[in-house]
Amino acid sequence: MGTGGAPEGVLTAAAMRCLNGEIQGKLVLTKPADQDRLKKMGIADLDKVYRTEELAPGRTSSSPPPA
Secondary structure, X not given: OOOOOHHHHHHHHHHHHHOOOOOEEXXXXXXXXXXHHHHHOOOOOXXXXXXXXXXXXXXXXXXXOOO
């Protein structure tokens, strides 16, 4: 458990997918202005818990090809 930047969370999620692992992430607001910024970016649910596939949605080498 810990806090860090969103880019680091995405990189970690990609690495975890490569290792068939799992990660969950949640946005942690550190300043009041963060909430306004996220809403402008279209992120309405500030309590959402993001799963590995949401943080790094690309295909893996074991994923079936798209239809």
